[in-house]
Amino acid sequence: MSGFRIAGVGAALPDKILTNNDLKEFMDTSDEWIKERTGISERRVGSSTLELATNAALQAIERSHLEASQIENIVLATTTPEQLCPGTAPAVANNLGIQCGAFDVQAACAGWVYGLMVANGLLLQGAKNVLLIGAEALDKITDFTDRGTGILFGNGGAATILEASEDATGKILAWDLDSNGALGSILYADHGSNFHMEGREVFKKAVTVIESSVNKVLREADVKPADIKLVVPHQANIRIIELAWRKLGFTMDQTATVLERTGNTSAASIPIALEEAVTEGRVEPGDLVLFVGFGAGMTWASALIEWDAP
Numbered sequence: 001m002s003g004f005r006i007a008g009v010g011a012a013l014p015d016k017i018l019t020n021n022d023l024k025e026f027m028d029t030s031d032e033w034i035k036e037r038t039g040i041s042e043r044r045v046g047s048s049t050l051e052l053a054t055n056a057a058l059q060a061i062e063r064s065h066l067e068a069s070q071i072e073n074i075v076l077a078t079t080t081p082e083q084l085c086p087g088t089a090p091a092v093a094n095n096l097g098i099q100c101g102a103f104d105v106q107a108a109c110a111g112w113v114y115g116l117m118v119a120n121g122l123l124l125q126g127a128k129n130v131l132l133i134g135a136e137a138l139d140k141i142t143d144f145t146d147r148g149t150g151i152l153f154g155n156g157g158a159a160t161i162l163e164a165s166e167d168a169t170g171k172i173l174a175w176d177l178d179s180n181g182a183l184g185s186i187l188y189a190d191h192g193s194n195f196h197m198e199g200r201e202v203f204k205k206a207v208t209v210i211e212s213s214v215n216k217v218l219r220e221a222d223v224k225p226a227d228i229k230l231v232v233p234h235q236a237n238i239r240i241i242e243l244a245w246r247k248l249g250f251t252m253d254q255t256a257t258v259l260e261r262t263g264n265t266s267a268a269s270i271p272i273a274l275e276e277a278v279t280e281g282r283v284e285p286g287d288l289v290l291f292v293g294f295g296a297g298m299t300w301a302s303a304l305i306e307w308d309a310p
């Protein structure tokens, strides 16, 4: 292939909204406190990783020129697979009525960017297309009575179809995948348990790794912050984004954010924000788009792409 196009995007959120005021029933908190410290007003709960992944995939396929039967690979980034085993991607394929290469990627909130690099690798090996999904049912591992974590997380899913083509100009210009397992204890969920998190520590480390990872990618691509049309960061906390942006020199006008309405949807957050930006017409072929994810592991990842779409 000489490049890829984003042939379609789709997103799916559960119907049930849990507002900050709803959370007051379960914990001692306030709408003002949560909004000021996180930027989040509400999140979605209910549905399931499989249902959200399937619905997002169906929408992305419907918006593309492809039939489900033409999908060759499904890569699903998730922290909350439908079952411990098997992965959820084969079940998504089954729901779409197809059989194809299908597997999950687990890199927590950086999972979709890791998945993007895996998808790019498949295309470089000759695959015609990859349906890349991020989907989460984080309400399965969130204690909504815990003030530290219950205010942050929500459910959602989104799908992006990458299609290889000889005349496509889309490509990865620079990328960075990284992790530090020594920081595993600041954010984790054991089998059968909810999230445990040292919020302040996660906050500080997140800002540091975003800055270093994005700087590395910009340096490698020889690109300035102002050259980038759209930055799609992991949607964890608006203050993390604002602080990192001040250091990096990005503006909020360049940025896709949905966290006010979704909370942190982990591996689904970047593709959900991307889907909204694309449907609002914020990116055109030739634009530079930057993704940066970070989360439990700790894992983090950045990818700078040149956008192309039909």
Ligand code: COA
Pocket: 028, 029, 030, 033, 034, 037, 038, 109, 147, 148, 149, 151, 152, 197, 198, 199, 200, 202, 203, 206, 236, 237, 264, 294, 295, 296
């Ligand atoms: N509502 C009201 N008050 C709360 C509260 C809540 N939900 N959570 C904590 N507080 C109180 C604390 O009890 C504490 O009170 P005190 O000063 O009287 O002791 C005060 O607010 C500060 O608590 P702290 O835990 O230090 O708050 P914080 O400013 O660090 O904010 C987070 C907490 C979770 C919002 C913040 O640490 C954070 O967003 N961290 C990053 C988490 C993240 O993004 N994780 C996912 C990464 S992928």
